[in-house]
Amino acid sequence: MATLPSAGAARTGNNLFLRIVAGLSTLCGWIAAAMILSAVLITCQMIFIRFVLGQSTIWQTEAVIYLVLASTLLGLPYVQLMRGHVNVDLMPLWTKGPMRKALAFLVLGSSIVIIGVMAFYAYEMWHFAWARGWRSETVWAVRLWIPYLAMPVGFGLYLLQLGADMYALAFGIEKPFGLEDN
Numbered sequence: 001m002a003t004l005p006s007a008g009a010a011r012t013g014n015n016l017f018l019r020i021v022a023g024l025s026t027l028c029g030w031i032a033a034a035m036i037l038s039a040v041l042i043t044c045q046m047i048f049i050r051f052v053l054g055q056s057t058i059w060q061t062e063a064v065i066y067l068v069l070a071s072t073l074l075g076l077p078y079v080q081l082m083r084g085h086v087n088v089d090l091m092p093l094w095t096k097g098p099m100r101k102a103l104a105f106l107v108l109g110s111s112i113v114i115i116g117v118m119a120f121y122a123y124e125m126w127h128f129a130w131a132r133g134w135r136s137e138t139v140w141a142v143r144l145w146i147p148y149l150a151m152p153v154g155f156g157l158y159l160l161q162l163g164a165d166m167y168a169l170a171f172g173i174e175k176p177f178g179l180e181d182n
Contacts, residue, residue, distance in 0.1 A: 009082050010165060013173045021164040022081055028157055029078030035071035039064045059140040066147035073154030077161040083178065092177040101169070104176035108166045115159045122151035 012018035046060035079085055095103055128134070130145035168174035 010080075010161075011168060011174050013168075015168075015171075015173060018164050018168055018173065021160055024157060025077035025081040025161050028074045028076075028154075029081075032071040032075035032078065035067045035074070039067040039071070042067070059142075062136060062138055062140055062142065066142075066150075070147060070150035070154075073150045074157070076154050076158035080158060080161045080165070089177060089179075092179055096181055100176045100179065100181070104169055105166070108162060108169065112159060112162050112166065115155055115162060119152055119155035119159055122148075122155050126152050 010018075010022065012022050042060050042064050046057050046064070049055050049057050049060075091103060092100055126145060126148040129143075129148045134144040135141045136144055165174065169176060
């Protein structure tokens with residue numbers, strides 16, 4: 001019977017590329033956490049302004065929405081590094097040896113293709129917003145290229161982490177699905 005997958009971070013070995021990607025992913029995790037903290041503090045400030053002081057708010061709701069969305073997207077590579085994405089490990093547990101490794105390559109390859117397409121369209125959307133000077137239709141009228149930038153950056157770094165995971169799998173630094181063959 002196979003052992004349960006490890007809950008730890010992806011292995012980097014002594015590989016410089018894998019360590020750099022892991023460092024970038026970790027930095028993204030810290031930035032995402034800071035964005036969530038900022039969103040919570042802004043929400044508290046908004047509640048104080050509206051319900052204690054009885055004044056209206058202008059930018060807070062929109063800023064919180066953009067911060068939470070950006071933290072979600074920028075947190076993707078960190079969650080992948082920590083192996084925190086939801087997964088169903090029934091097939092990996094049933095397969096062994098070369099079949100498990102082939103399944104891992106199939107899963108990573110499919111993920112890379114899908115995230116690559118999403119990164120392409122995210123970049124396109126960001127570029128349209130930047131080139132055309134799009135602004136939100138609110139009183140704050142934020143330039144939309146600023147919050148939209150989180151999409152291509154988040155998906156791009158997630159793609160980089162997936163590529164690092166595939167590299168680690170191909171060169172035996174990481175076991176398929178973190179499972180040891182028994």
